[in-house]
């Protein structure tokens with residue numbers, strides 16, 4: 001078992017990574033005494049696949065447990081789902097001695113974390129991420145929340161889990177497109193923070209795509225280490241944490257212009273290549289390095305080109321109204337080297353045009 005720690009003083013928590021950990025969650029929870037009983041929250045897909053295993057694991061450890069579900073998909077990451085689940089918790093008599101288990105991808109993690117933060121003004125929760133994206137990104141760091149029709153993730157709060165339990169074997173059931181979504185974020189960590197990790201990814205592409213357990217575990221552990229370090233330095237995204245948005249400013253514009261038909265990870269992949277073009281254009285990043293990032297993404301089967309049918313003007317409008325733009329000025333994370341980036345809002349429109357070409 002690999003054990004990492006997110007060092008946030010009184011909100012510090014462990015990340016445990018192990019093959020087959022799903023079956024041992026009950027035992028781990030018993031040891032840690034986070035809550036007296038648990039309510040697992042999962043979407044219908046995940047509940048059907050893994051809900052029973054986790055329930056059994058808690059029962060084997062004599063921990064009272066219930067399972068609540070919601071319909072899968074981003075469309076259900078909303079206030080209506082939160083309210084429905086909160087009412088179910090109330091009907092089950094859940095109180096502040098009890099805890100939630102977010103079982104599933106980022107959607108379940110974001111909903112459950114938010115619900116845990118606001119139900120009875122806060123009850124403990126743990127994350128059991130089952131998509132690659134959730135294992136390397138959304139389960140660590142304490143961002144929780146839901147979408148409203150006016151925008152994604154507009155309602156939410158920072159609320160850290162008490163522990164994160166990662167079982168890499170669950171990824172074998174993940175649809176390939178969902179794996180790719182997570183891989184874009186994995187590449188992101190290499191470019192923003194760690195050149196050695198970037199080279200590791202390039203050298204192990206085949207084993208990663210084949211989901212070789214030891215390699216996948218190493219990748220997940222490495223990404224969680226980086227995310228933990230960034231979150232420790234800047235929990236509430238005042239500064240450093242913004243580097244995690246590498247590829248995301250343009251990626252969000254791609255996502256929005258495609259009416260969310262292009263999935264987040266694919267859009268981020270396109271966004272990373274586009275923003276590298278800006279960095280090269282500004283003379284900050286060597287063209288040869290930009291080519292290497294592009295080749296790594298392509299090697300994983302990720303898209304690297306802004307699709308021709310997306311409206312460039314509309315994308316630029318989205319950039320201005322992005323919730324992270326300040327006074328209509330978007331900021332960009334530009335690589336200086338592989339493993340080192342800079343945050344800037346000084347990018348000429350001509351460079352943006354060239355990047356979206």
Ligand SMILES: NC(=O)c1ccc[n+]([C@@H]2O[C@H](COP(=O)([O-])OP(=O)(O)OC[C@H]3O[C@@H](n4cnc5c(N)ncnc54)[C@H](O)[C@@H]3O)[C@@H](O)[C@H]2O)c1
Nearest residue numbers: 045046072105106107108130131133134138143170173174
């Ligand atoms: N909180 C954060 O810091 C943060 C960071 C990044 C993304 N997010 C959020 O995460 C969400 C995206 O997360 P996601 O990509 O995990 O989506 P998701 O939770 O919708 O999962 C994708 C699909 O995979 C299915 N699934 C999950 N695990 C599976 C498995 N092991 N085998 C087979 N199918 C499985 C799910 O049922 C779902 O249909 C977005 O809402 C995004 O805003 C949050």
Ligand SMILES: [Zn+2]
Nearest residue numbers: 185248264268
């Ligand atoms: Zn992302």
